[in-house]
Amino acid sequence: MSKITKYGNDVVIKMLFITLIIDAIAYLINIDILKISLFVLSLILFFFTLYFFRDPEREIPENISADSIISPADGKVVLIETIKNTDDVFFGKDEMLYKICIFLSPLNVHVNRIPISGIVSYYEYIKGKYIVAFNHKSSDKNERTIIGIINENGKKIIFKQIAGFVARRIVCNLKTGYKVIAGKRFGMIKFGSRVDLLFSSNAKLHIAVGNKVLGGKTILAEL
Numbered sequence: 253m254s255k256i257t258k259y260g261n262d263v264v265i266k267m268l269f270i271t272l273i274i275d276a277i278a279y280l281i282n283i284d285i286l287k288i289s290l291f292v293l294s295l296i297l298f299f300f301t302l303y304f305f306r307d308p309e310r311e312i313p314e315n316i317s318a319d320s321i322i323s324p325a326d327g328k329v330v331l332i333e334t335i336k337n338t339d340d341v342f343f344g345k346d347e348m349l350y351k352i353c354i355f356l357s358p359l360n361v362h363v364n365r366i367p368i369s370g371i372v373s374y375y376e377y378i379k380g381k382y383i384v385a386f387n388h389k390s391s392d393k394n395e396r397t398i399i400g401i402i403n404e405n406g407k408k409i410i411f412k413q414i415a416g417f418v419a420r421r422i423v424c425n426l427k428t429g430y431k432v433i434a435g436k437r438f439g440m441i442k443f444g445s446r447v448d449l450l451f452s453s454n455a456k457l458h459i460a461v462g463n464k465v466l467g468g469k470t471i472l473a474e475l
Contacts, residue, residue, distance in 0.1 A: 257363050259423045259440045260305030267301040270294075307363050310468035312435035318404050319475040321455070322434055323465040324367045324411050325447040327356040332461050334453050342374045342400045342410060348453040352472060354465060355446050362440045364424075365468040367401075367449065368409055368475075372430040374400030377422075397424045397439075401432060407475040410450040413441050435468040451475060 256264060271294035278290035312322060331353035337343045356362055376398045395415040402408050413422050424439040426432065441447075455473040459465065465472070 254306035254308040256302060256305050257307035257437075257440060259363065260301075260442070263442065264301055264305060267298055271298045304358065304362065306361060307437075308361060310365070310435065310466070312468055313471060316434065316471060317474070318369065319407060320434070321367050321409060321449065321451065321472045321475065322365070323354065323467050323470040323472055324364050324449070325354055325356055325362070325445075325465075325467045326360040327354040327447070327465060329353070329459055329461050329463045329465060330355045332457070332459075335450075337450075343408060343450070349450045350453050350455060350457065350473070352449045352459075353446060354448075356441070361467065362442065362445065363437055363467065364413060364439050364441070364447065366432045366434050366436050366438055367411055367472070368403050369432060369434045370401040370403035372399060372426050372428055372432060373402045373408075374398065374410070375426060375428045377424070395422060397422055397426075399424070399426055403475070405475075408451065409475070412448040413439065414446040414448060415441055 274290050274294040274297075278287045278294070281287045281290070313320075316322065329352060331351065333351050335349055335351050337345060337347045337349055339345060343349060378396050378398070397413045398410060399412070400408065400410045413424060415422055421442045422439070423442070426438050432438070449472065451473065452475060455475045457473045458471050459473075
């Protein structure tokens with residue numbers, strides 16, 4: 253059985269109190285159908301919360317190299333496109349990049365994992381809006397973190413944690429200068445979200461739109 257992520261302890265405790273309050277109200281009600289309905293509702297809410305914050309153990313694939321990109325999240329690939337970089341903050345200006353978007357439904361594991369080993373060379377938090385995560389405008393409009401990693405071969409990747417319409421809190425334990433290892437946990441996005449990745453268009457892709465991916469397990473591309 254999966255353990256519960258430490259990132260969800262506060263929510264689990266709050267939901268436990270809420271379910272106890274619902275149960276107390278149900279105990280005082282004399283209408284059987286309403287009493288049973290409230291008890292069932294409290295159980296559904298509590299066990300869904302435990303399910304949402306599950307944190308299964310994952311081992312990264314044995315065949316990855318220093319240039320392998322593994323999925324930072326569980327979900328579905330909803331977009332793959334080639335774009336031109338418009339600034340020179342991390343990538344070179346006008347450099348052609350792959351953009352991969354992974355949508356996480358409320359039923360997916362939401363713990364996020366490092367996609368490639370290296371040094372965190374860029375970090376930015378942006379307090380934005382809450383457009384539904386499967387809308388591609390959310391990539392540039394919603395609350396998000398932007399993390400840039402340079403691997404041991406000098407190759408670069410950016411990945412973003414993007415909050416969705418329901419998600420209201422991003423958890424990220426990374427800062428500039430941190431040395432990170434592929435597959436390790438670094439945070440999560442609570443209650444529905446999206447993860448975007450940007451890297452050189454010279455990379456070899458291993459996935460396609462519509463594919464389901466697992467954080468820390470699925471190889472997305474080779475730089």
